[in-house]
Amino acid sequence: MKVSSAVLRARGLVKQHGHGQGRVRAVDEVDLEVPEGQTLAVMGPSGCGKSTLLHLLGGLERPSAGEVWLAGRRVDTLSERALARLRRRSVGFVFQAFHLMEELSAAENVELPALLAGFSRREARRRAGFLLEQVGLTGRARHLPSQLSGGQRQRVAIARALANEPLVILADEPTGNLDSTATLDVLRIFEELRAAGQTLVMVTHDERVAATADRLISMRDGMFVDDTRLAGDATGWLGGLIGLEG
Amino acid sequence: MGRVVLIFRLVLADVRRHRAQAAMLLLAVTAATATVALGMSLGGASDALYEQTRAATAGPDVVVYAPEMGTPVAPVLNELTRAPGVVGHNGPFRLVFATLTSRGFASLVVVHGAAEKPGAVDRPLVTSGHWVRPGGAVLERGFATALGARVGDRVTISGRTYPVVGIAVTAANSIFPWSSGIGPYGGPSDGGGLVWLTHSDVKALASRDLPLAMAVDLKLSDPAAARAFLDAHRDPSIRVNFATAQFIAEQDSVMLRDSQPILIIGGWLLSFLAVTGVAALAAGRTAEQTRRAGLLKAVGATPGLIAAVLLTEYLVLALLADALGLTVARLVEPAVASPTASRIGNVVGPSGGVIVAATALAVAVAVLSSLRPTLLALRTATVDALTVTAHRPRHRPLLTALSALLPTPLLLGLRLTARRPGRAVLHGCSTAGALITIDALLTFHVQPRWGYAQHRGGWGAGLSGLSNLRDDQNGKLLLSITVMAIVLALVNAITITWSTAMEARANMAVARTLGATPGQITAGLSVAQVLPALPGAVAGVFLGIGLYLTVGRATTLPILSMAGAAISVVLVTAALTAVPARVAARRPVAQALSAEAA
Numbered sequence: 150m151k152v153s154s155a156v157l158r159a160r161g162l163v164k165q166h167g168h169g170q171g172r173v174r175a176v177d178e179v180d181l182e183v184p185e186g187q188t189l190a191v192m193g194p195s196g197c198g199k200s201t202l203l204h205l206l207g208g209l210e211r212p213s214a215g216e217v218w219l220a221g222r223r224v225d226t227l228s229e230r231a232l233a234r235l236r237r238r239s240v241g242f243v244f245q246a247f248h249l250m251e252e253l254s255a256a257e258n259v260e261l262p263a264l265l266a267g268f269s270r271r272e273a274r275r276r277a278g279f280l281l282e283q284v285g286l287t288g289r290a291r292h293l294p295s296q297l298s299g300g301q302r303q304r305v306a307i308a309r310a311l312a313n314e315p316l317v318i319l320a321d322e323p324t325g326n327l328d329s330t331a332t333l334d335v336l337r338i339f340e341e342l343r344a345a346g347q348t349l350v351m352v353t354h355d356e357r358v359a360a361t362a363d364r365l366i367s368m369r370d371g372m373f374v375d376d377t378r379l380a381g382d383a384t385g386w387l388g389g390l391i392g393l394e395g
Numbered sequence: 396m397g398r399v400v401l402i403f404r405l406v407l408a409d410v411r412r413h414r415a416q417a418a419m420l421l422l423a424v425t426a427a428t429a430t431v432a433l434g435m436s437l438g439g440a441s442d443a444l445y446e447q448t449r450a451a452t453a454g455p456d457v458v459v460y461a462p463e464m465g466t467p468v469a470p471v472l473n474e475l476t477r478a479p480g481v482v483g484h485n486g487p488f489r490l491v492f493a494t495l496t497s498r499g500f501a502s503l504v505v506v507h508g509a510a511e512k513p514g515a516v517d518r519p520l521v522t523s524g525h526w527v528r529p530g531g532a533v534l535e536r537g538f539a540t541a542l543g544a545r546v547g548d549r550v551t552i553s554g555r556t557y558p559v560v561g562i563a564v565t566a567a568n569s570i571f572p573w574s575s576g577i578g579p580y581g582g583p584s585d586g587g588g589l590v591w592l593t594h595s596d597v598k599a600l601a602s603r604d605l606p607l608a609m610a611v612d613l614k615l616s617d618p619a620a621a622r623a624f625l626d627a628h629r630d631p632s633i634r635v636n637f638a639t640a641q642f643i644a645e646q647d648s649v650m651l652r653d654s655q656p657i658l659i660i661g662g663w664l665l666s667f668l669a670v671t672g673v674a675a676l677a678a679g680r681t682a683e684q685t686r687r688a689g690l691l692k693a694v695g696a697t698p699g700l701i702a703a704v705l706l707t708e709y710l711v712l713a714l715l716a717d718a719l720g721l722t723v724a725r726l727v728e729p730a731v732a733s734p735t736a737s738r739i740g741n742v743v744g745p746s747g748g749v750i751v752a753a754t755a756l757a758v759a760v761a762v763l764s765s766l767r768p769t770l771l772a773l774r775t776a777t778v779d780a781l782t783v784t785a786h787r788p789r790h791r792p793l794l795t796a797l798s799a800l801l802p803t804p805l806l807l808g809l810r811l812t813a814r815r816p817g818r819a820v821l822h823g824c825s826t827a828g829a830l831i832t833i834d835a836l837l838t839f840h841v842q843p844r845w846g847y848a849q850h851r852g853g854w855g856a857g858l859s860g861l862s863n864l865r866d867d868q869n870g871k872l873l874l875s876i877t878v879m880a881i882v883l884a885l886v887n888a889i890t891i892t893w894s895t896a897m898e899a900r901a902n903m904a905v906a907r908t909l910g911a912t913p914g915q916i917t918a919g920l921s922v923a924q925v926l927p928a929l930p931g932a933v934a935g936v937f938l939g940i941g942l943y944l945t946v947g948r949a950t951t952l953p954i955l956s957m958a959g960a961a962i963s964v965v966l967v968t969a970a971l972t973a974v975p976a977r978v979a980a981r982r983p984v985a986q987a988l989s990a991e992a993a
Binding site: 200201204207209210229230233234236237238242244246248249250251252253254257260261262264265266270273274293295309313 | 796981
């Protein structure tokens with residue numbers, strides 16, 4: 150595992166919702182550095198601001214205050230267009246609800262980011278085939294999302310997130326909708342990514358999943374309350390230890 | 396009773412929540428029913444006005460004209476007044492074919508010699524001023540209106556100037572510009588205005604070497620036998636023209652001969668646009684309506700009650716629009732039915748048959764537009780209905796593969812179009828409907844024109860002829876229908892864009908997380924509207940050409956203008972849909988994704 154300089158940084162990050170007395174700080178003065186190759190898990194109860202933090206880091210929402218830097222470039226001041234271009238090449242998202250396009254097959258979903266990034270159809274198709282093989286879904290390439298199980302859909306979503314070899318993958322409750330077998334499949338893929346040096350930030354409320362990360366940050370009321378380095382052996386002996394079925 | 400109240404409360408609540416959509420349905424159906432009702436009401440309108448004018452002016456059953464070309468014709472006409480079956484007459488009186496100038500306008504006129512005290516037959520009704528007196532002219536009202544002349548104005552008739560002392564209507568002549576009844580020297584008439592002068596003034600005018608004729612108005616004991624009277628009294632030795640009351644009424648109806656098909660075909664086109672727009676609207680609300688049906692089912696509503704709730708909203712709005720449309724038709728009909736002011740009386744407004752037809756049209760628009768989403772909502776199981784977000788689009792591998800070869804906006808646009816092909820067809824139909832009306836207007840304006848009551852050699856400097864009222868009326872009707880069609884098509888385009896954007900918002904949000912820029916999303920949504928608009932525009936041009944060649948008797952087709960209109964419509968669609976597309980594309984991604992996941 151390679152751990153080097155911070156690929157993702159946040160300084161004094163604040164996100165407020167509402168006005169006046171109804172104002173809520175979903176993210177409150179958060180500082181964060183994620184070194185390249187690190188797998189970071191952010192934990193906390195529902196509504197503590199985890200997902201908002203992930204959205205801020207990925208440029209899906211703009212902070213009320215503070216800075217976000219990705220690969221040495223400040224991103225919170227970028228235009229929507231520049232942010233989109235940055236996401237295209239540098240960020241991959243994985244969502245709890247998968248957010249696959251229902252009318253596209255698994256392969257078509259995975260090749261979409263490459264097409265948006267300007268790769269040829271042949272190259273996009275080649276990458277999609279490779280990535281679906283990586284996540285163990287070669288035989289499901291032509292299936293529609295509705296024909297796949299939850300775990301398979303999430304693996305398609307992960308393959309899609311990897312399509313443009315992003316600097317960082319941001320995963321929002323990636324196992325939230327999955328049973329334990331499917332969760333283990335996903336964590337195995339994350340482990341392979343970690344071994345390959347992929348930076349990964351995942352938000353979860355599942356301690357068993359968080360335990361597979363290199364580092365665990367606990368959040369409460371929009372603030373970090375704990376930041377712990379973990380052993381980080383994902384689904385091998387740790388998977389067994391934490392109760393995931395192999 | 397409680398059930399009916401419940402239905403109306405639910406309908407009212409839904410209308411309040413979707414006021415813009417309710418307004419759109421009202422607008423579309425009102426335009427369609429008003430136009431169709433107006434077009435259907437015109438059938439018989441000119442007859443009704445003629446009969447009322449005839450009753451008010453003691454109109455003759457037959458008018459006999461004879462040109463004066465050397466042979467005395469008065470004895471022949473006098474003999475007709477004594478013919479069997481004739482119970483009253485006016486004349487014979489002299490006609491002079493002259494020219495009239497006033498207020499910078501010039502027109503051919505036929506001047507009738509009139510007694511200062513009208514007799515029992517043909518008593519023109521003076522609508523302003525008074526009847527003829529020596530040195531004063533009375534203008535026929537339709538002619539006066541076209542001329543813009545009023546009592547007190549001065550008109551010059553073939554060099555002599557007369558004050559206008561009155562304005563009147565008569566049933567002895569057709570409406571302006573067909574008032575002359577006979578042309579100079581017994582030839583065909585180029586149309587013209589009608590002026591009355593005293594017999595002595597006409598005699599003085601006749602001395603100026605102008606074409607002359609004599610005429611007599613006859614009242615028959617059996618007006619229905621007018622045709623038999625004509626056949627019995629044709630005299631091959633002398634040139635005599637007969638005009639029966641029926642002929643005059645038929646000549647009147649020529650004014651509306653094109654108005655009626657314009658309105659009826661236009662009305663059907665507007666109905667078609669209403670169906671496409673409302674169907675797109677209903678399709679866009681399918682998910683919401685299905686969920687609503689699910690909620691109602693969950694609390695024990697029967698399928699009948701649910702169907703009533705879902706259909707009643709459209710039906711009530713359509714019936715309200717129908718009432719509005721019929722009212723508009725009633726208010727507009729007098730102006731459309733009598734563009735010349737040559738007749739008096741009232742048109743009766745939409746008859747029972749017209750009301751039934753317009754109402755059936757409104758109900759058809761409502762049912763055709765909302766039946767499918769209603770059936771879908773009824774057939775969906777309760778649990779599925781409660782969780783449904785939108786009807787799942789079909790997988791279209793060929794289109795998906797094809798779009799992968801295209802730049803991002805086209806890729807997104809084609810895939811958005813493929814998601815809802817039915818809506819794309821509706822959009823294409825809407826574009827075609829608008830193009831048909833635009834091309835009708837363009838075709839109308841390039842047709843060769845000739846004015847009525849015009850001097851063949853032109854009027855000379857400083858004078859202009861009167862406009863062609865029939866063409867003016869047809870042009871105004873076509874323009875009105877075209878404007879309504881364009882407005883409906885634009886509203887449809889915006890509605891379809893917005894419903895497409897709302898339905899695809901989750902997919903578009905995902906595309907943005909994958910790196911699509913807001914500009915690309917906007918362009919994609921716009922392209923999704925332009926793609927169906929393109930074939931729609933082409934189809935509109937060809938359908939329009941087919942329509943004009945079969946119905947419109949067009950002699951010239953402005954192909955280049957039609958092509959220009961088609962291109963313009965597509966460009967306007969692109970520009971217009973960019974606005975709602977941009978608004979939709981700027982919605983926060985996280986918000987859209989959260990809404991989808993919820």
